[in-house]
Amino acid sequence: MGVKAEMDTSLGNNLIEPYGGKLVDLLVEGEAAAALRARASRLPSIQISERSVCDLELLAVGAFSPLDRFMGRADYQRVLDEMRLASGALFSIPVTLPVQPGEAIKLDQEIALRNAKNELLAVMVIEEIYAWDRDEAAKKVFGTLDARHPLVAEMHRWARLNISGRLQVLQLPPHYDFQELRLTPAQTRARLKTFRLSNVVAFQTRNPLHRAHEELTKRAAQAVGGVLLLHPVVGMTKPGDVDHYTRVRAYKALAERYYDPDRILLSLLPLAMRMAGPREALWHALIRRNFGANHLIVGRDHASPGVDSTGRPFYGPYDAQELVERLGPELGMGAVPFRELVYLPEEGRYEEVSKLPAGAATASISGTQVREQYLNNGRLLPAWFTRPEVAEILAETYPPRHRQGACIWFTGLSGAGKSTTAEVLTVLLLEHGRQVTVLDGDVVRTHLSKGLGFSKDDRDINIRRIGFVAAEIVRHGGIVICAAVSPYRATRNDVRSMMAQGHFVEIFVDTPLEVCEARDVKGMYAKARRGEIKEFTGIDDPYEAPLNPEITVDTVARTPEENARLILDYLVNAGLVRAQAPVAGAERALAAAAAA
Secondary structure, X not given: OOOOOOOOOOOOOOOOOOOOOOOOOOXXXXXXXXXXXXXXXXXXXXXXXXXXXXXXXXXXXXXXXXXXXXOOHHHHHHHHHHOEOOOOOEOOOOOOOEEOOOOXXXXXXXXXXXXXXXXXXEEEEOOEEEEOOHHHHHHHHHOOOOOOOHXXXXXXXXXXXXXXXXXXXXXXXXXXXXXHHOOOHHHHHHHHHOOOOOOEEEEEEOOOOOHHHHHHHHHHHHHHOOEEEEEEEOXXXXXXXXXXXXXHHHHHHHHHHOOOHHHEEEOOEOOEOOOOOHHHHHHHHHHHHHOOOOEEEEOOOOOOOOEOOOOOEOOOOOHHHHHHHHHHHHHOOEEEEOOOEEEEOOOOEEEEHHHOOOOOOOEOOOHHHHHHHHHHHOOOOOOOOOOHHHHHHHHHHOXXXXXXXXXXXXXXXXXXXXXXXXXXXXXXXXXOOOOEEEEEHHHHHHHOOOOOXXXXXXXXXXXXXXXXXXHHHHHOOOEEEEEOOOOOHHHHHHHHOOOOOOOEEEEEEOOOHHHHHHHOOOOHHHHHHOOOOOOXXXXXXXXXXXXXOOEEEOOOOOOHHHHHHHHHHHHHHOOOOOOOOOOXXXXXXXXXXXXX
C-alpha cells in the first residue's frame, strides 16, 4: 500500500490529533514529482549523512509535526534555550542539516539532497545559512561536553554551517526489510482507528523485550483502557545495541503469540536517536502523539548513553520521567512510568517492587548477567525471564564472549612504543586462538589514507577511517589492533562510540616526550624542532592524553613483552580471550626448577 493510501481512512473514533493539528506531508507525487525529478537532475547535489536521512524521512511523513523542515536559526536557538520552536510549540531536540561551505551553498539556491548511494531523495531551496556552536549545543542538549557521550563525540565531525529551507521530498529512503511493519504516522493512525479505542499507549524501545517488559506493556494498555503501540526504533541507536533485524524478529514472535491481537499494533520507527536522556524522552512523546498515541511509557534511564569518562551516569535515573510528567500535559501526552518488576517464583508471576509482600522470595537477572552469564556463555535465558522464542533468537545472534570482536587501540606520542608492543600482543593473541588484524598508523597512511596531510582535519579523517574499518572487523567478531598517535581525545572517543561498550580497549602508551625523542631513529622530532615539519604532535601540536583509558602502560620501566602480557591478562579477565589450560606437568617442572 502506498504512503498516502490510508491517510483518509476514518472509522469515527477519537484518536488524539497530531501535534499542531495536522500531519506535515512533504511528499511530492504524480506529474509534479516527475517534473521535479527532471529538474533535480540538473541541480547541484549534496550527500547527506545517515542521521540526516533518518531525519528527512520523519520530516517528510509528519513524525516531527509541526516541524516541516530542517531547523532555521530561530527555531534552532529557541530549541536549545527553551525546548520550543520559535512558534512556542514544544520541541526538545534540534533537527538540523549541517553542510560544508561550497559554491552551491548560497541563499535561494535549489539543491538536490542525496543519500550515501547517491539516490535522489529531495530538493531544498536554501532560505537560511547559519553557523552553530558545538559546545553550546552539547551543553544545552546533552548537558555535557564529555566526548564519551556518543553524540558529543560525533558532533566534532559535523560541518559548522546549518542550512534550512522549503523541502520537497521525492522518495523516502528505500527499505527492503519488514516492509509490512514500516508504517507512516498516517498509516499507523489508520490502523489504530480499526481498534475503535481512543487511548493508545506507546512503548519506545531499542532493546529486546523480556518478560518484565511484556508484563509492563500489557498492564499499561489495560490501565489506560486502550491499545499498545509497540514502536521500536530501527534507525540509529546506541552502538553495540542488538541489531534491529534480530530485535524485530523477536518483537514479531511476541506480538503474534503472547499479546491480545485486539490490543497491540507493532510498527517500526526509523528514528536516529540522540541518546539525550530527558530531552529525548519528551521528543519521543511528541513523535508518538503524531503517530496517534496519547500516552508514552517512560523508562528508567530513558534514552541514556550510560556513563561519562569518570564512570558517572550522564543523567539521573528518573530525570526523563520527571520532565515528561511536567510537560506532558501541555503536549497532550500522559506519562506511564516504567515500574521495576521482579518475578515471584513461588507464585509464577511478576509484581512491582513497591507492591511486594513482606518476605517474598524474588528472582531477577540484571542486564550485565544477561550478557555475561547467559549470552556470552551460550546459555539460553530461563523461560521465566524471556520467552523461549526470544531466547533462541538472541542465542543465534550472540557468539560466546571469547569469539566476539574487540578493538585494541594503542595511543601515544610518536616513538612511544605502540607498534612494538602491538607486535608482541599480536603473537600472544594468535597463540591463544584469536585471529588478529593489525591497523598500524604508518601502514594505513600508505594504503588507506594516501594523500592526507597532517592538519588537524586530515588527522581526524585518518583516525576515523581507521575506526570505521576497525568497527567493521569488530562487528564481524574479529580482534583488531590499532596503533596510531591519534592525538585528539574527541576523535578517539568518536571511534569508541562506533563500537559496543566493553569492546573498545584504549591503551595509553605513556612515554615521556624526551624518551620518544631519544628513540627517534628517523629524526622526525629534530626536524620538527628546527621547524622543518609543522604541526608535529608533541612539539607544535598538542597531544591530548586519555582521561580514563582502560590500560596505561609504561615503556620505560617495562619491556614490550611485559606490557603485552599485561594487556593479554586484561583481555582474558574481560572474557575476550580464552585462558589457556596449563600444560600437564608444567607446574611440577617449574617448581622443580625453582628448587634447583
